[in-house]
Amino acid sequence: MLDLSRYTSPGEAYRLLVESLSVILEVHGDARVLEELGVKALVDLDKAVRDAAALKGGSTPRGLYEVSNLIEGRRRKVLAAYYTDPLGVRVISALAKSYALDSGFEDVVVADPFMGSGVLLAGFIKEFGCEKVGRVIGFEKDPLACLVGYAALLRLCGRGKVEVKCGDTFEIVRLQPTLAGSTASYKSCAHLILTNPPFTRWELLDSKYRRLLESRFTATHYSKYIARRQLNLQTLSLFTADYMLRKGGLLAAVLPASTFYTIYGEGVKKLLRENYRILALIQKRGESSFSLGSGFKEVVLVASKSREGRGETAFVTLDSGLEPSLAYSSGWVRAPGAEYVDLHSVPPILDFNWLSLFNLGALKPLVSALSTLTSAGRLLPLAEAIGEDGVIRGVEMYGPDFFLVPNKYWRVAGVSGDSIAISGGGEVLELPREYAVKSLRKPGLYTDRILVDPDHYLVSIPPVSVEELPSGVRRYVAWGLKSGAAAAAVRAFGEKWYSHVYRQVESKKPFAKLFLPDKVDARFRNRGVFAVASEAPASATKDFYLVLDEQCSPLLTLWFNSSLFISLLLYAGRAISEAWTRFLEEDYLRLPAPSPGTCREYREESEKLIREISAARLPPLPLQLDDPRRRRLDEFILDTLGVQGVGVDYLHELLAKPLKEHAIRGKQGG
Known part of the structure; x- marks a missing residue:
């Protein structure tokens, strides 16, 4: 649903919409194409079409990067609407161009299953030339970004070559047979996949949607690449890209660096090793990201879908502010100063994190x-x-200002063999020694000696009724409720909220x-x-x-x-x-x-x-x-x-x- 009120500046969103519609109307002459794209109507869509027609075929929308800035903060995180920066676009476009020419592709089909506003597809077409392109395919979930990207691609390549759909890529590209027994038409459709897929945190996705994605992918042959049933969105996105890519085709993707060192990424690394010649991994020197607005470290993966010939991978570090000099030729990515590594024979010490190979x-x-x-x-x-x-993780607390002393409200006034005294707000309480577990709080407190004296205590209260607790502990529990310091634990654990640290201490034995x-x-x-x-x-x-x-x-x-x-x-x-x-x-x-x-x-x-x-x-x-x-x-x-x-x-x-x-x-x- 195209609802402009969901954007931070509805007026600016409307301007981009009208400019995009003006191009679409100029090329198609009819607004009914919006139904084919998958854009559902909004209340004032008719007015937007009329305003677009009045422009009489305006220029390409001015800001392919503007859309992401208009998407509201949380929704932007869920969509991972951080578009590839100009350097990333140039790098990917240059390598894709030289790969396509070296491979002798004709009527090149180029696709971006997660196209945003089309910056990567548009950048490649400008570099490669539309006359050599047979088909441009793009999918995008945000309807405004989808329309802006579609208009930009139409302006570059015209009506006959551009195929864009607005909607959820995981709905558009079905990796399983449909109810009618047929399969999606996008299988092995593209020579080139150029993409910056979403790497939304799995926890930010709706639980029902997570279950849907899990069921769809675990029912396919990609299930063998899902390590310990650990899923994330960039992994599923790469499975989708692989499904769409022809044998001998090129995958160029902006990915979070974590893809190559987390348990979530083990399946991706296995998929790449088994089915691809990994041509290059590219990072920036002194900068973390290839996506505007993203604070996460990212790399560009360049890989050829081929099981023949392992070869070596170029690990390329780009100097900031310098125009990159990269090209593909005869099975290699050539780049000044690159490290070349055979990823099939990397020592185990370094294999768990490919970033070390730079x-x-x-x-x-x-x-x-x-x-x-x-x-x-x-x-x-x-x-x-x-x-x-x-090796085990330490104790998790829902409210450190209750479950850890000293804290911002209480200090340790004294320690004896059978109790500790804590004071705060003019009150002194005695806690039995077995209720106080000596503990380290955070690494920042222990920075200048190897041998340290743990100087905090975990408040470990057994799961008995409040009435059965010692007097000092009862008063401390009452303070935790009244002050709000224990609110998170109350919400998470209910009646015996004060015992969740005790349960961890008993079960994990974290000593x-x-x-x-x-x-x-x-x-x-x-x-x-x-x-x-x-x-x-x-x-x-x-x-x-x-x-x-x-x-x-x-x-x-x-x-x-x-x-x-x-x-x-x-x-x-x-x-x-x-x-x-x-x-x-x-x-x-x-x-x-x-x-x-x-x-x-x-x-x-x-x-x-x-x-x-x-x-x-x-x-x-x-x-x-x-x-x-x-x-x-x-x-x-x-x-x-x-x-x-x-x-x-x-x-x-x-x-x-x-x-x-x-x-x-x-x-x-x-």
Whole structure:
């Protein structure tokens, strides 16, 4: 339904609508084509058609990028209406043109199943020329963007070659047989798929719609590429693009970088390896996105649909402000300064995150050393070293200002053997010691020592009636209700809301001596350590992962703080933005770590070194590279593991580069 009131500026939306209709009327001479497009009427559509006719065939709508800015905020997120920027359009258009010419395609069919306002299709046609195009196919869910894109494509190529449908692509392109037993006409229809598909967060989609998509795709052969039934929209979008693409055709897509390092993306990587020659992955230097308005790191994937010849993939980093010099020729994407990598033989250390391969040149000595240690059994995937269940997420709280003390309302006034006293608002309450679980709160509080003293307490209340609770706890529960500090828990858990932390503590047993952050500022501006340890087992919030193996914890603590590991983190970690890097449980479990035998052999020495390094505060990591304590730590790790071919100076040089780059970008952004 085309409802202009849904846009942030109905007047501007109406202007774009009228300009688009004027072109459509000029080419078709009749407004009935709107029904063929799939645009349902709105109250004043007749007036818009009359106003469009009065323009007597106006020019192409002025702003293909304007539409996305008119879409209301939440709806824009749901639609993922962030259109490919001019650099991305030029890169994709140039490569698609050279690929089509090199392949000898005739009457080229080019399609974008998620076309937005048509910026990619229009950019390619301008580069390639419409006379060589046989058919232009585009689908778009937002009706205004669809009409603007259709008008732009009509102006470029005319009526006979342009086929656009306004609606949900997953409804238009059916991957399963219809009730009549036929299949959609879009199977293997295109020589070129040029797209910037939606990567809406799965949680933002309506639950009924999610179930519908899941049922449709799991009933097809694409189900084998859905890892652990983990779905997201860009994965399903790529399945749709693959369905539409001919053998020997080209897929060029703007994708979130997470496609190549999350569990959701494992199926995509498998699909590409089995059915495509992956020609290139392209990123920007110093910028995160190829989509205007998107804050997420993105890459351009370029792949040929062919199982013949594995070849190498060009990993290309574009310098900002420079016109890219890329072209396809004889099975290769040629680009100055590219790294060429065979993705079928990438070391497991780096395979889980293909983004690390953009820096493979600098990493080769490190990768070689790690591979040698892995082959010798000195390093193992962490899952093998401590078990698949050896890393768990910390405790989640629905209301940290109730379930964690101290907080913004209460401070810890005293601790005894059997209770802790908390004070706030002129009141002092006694909580039994078994109701207070010693815990770490967030990584930002523990930045300058490896060995820390957990200084917070989780409020862990058993699921008994309020009347059965000790007096101080009853009063604290009453305060939580009255103040609103526990409102989120009440909404989520009902009557015994105050026990949801207790239930996690009882079921997960979240106690450890080694704590890993789930996210870290890759600039390490105010951070001198990565992992922290405690003398005695403690708990932690969900901002940490807990390593449960106490025997391995001392050496693992040093390993996770070593320059060797942090270099791997910065080059191969989850780059959710230019500054922040995130790891999940499965990431840690797949990373290399010292073997259990090595951990046992060097346990006492590791504990001693941890205490020595923690005797005084550590400066931020960029200032540690000349610090004797860091050199001592790194030498210990290299000697313990028996690393050959890599020295401390190389590690520090390797580490200094990303820290310096992040620092420069931080100053520019600040």
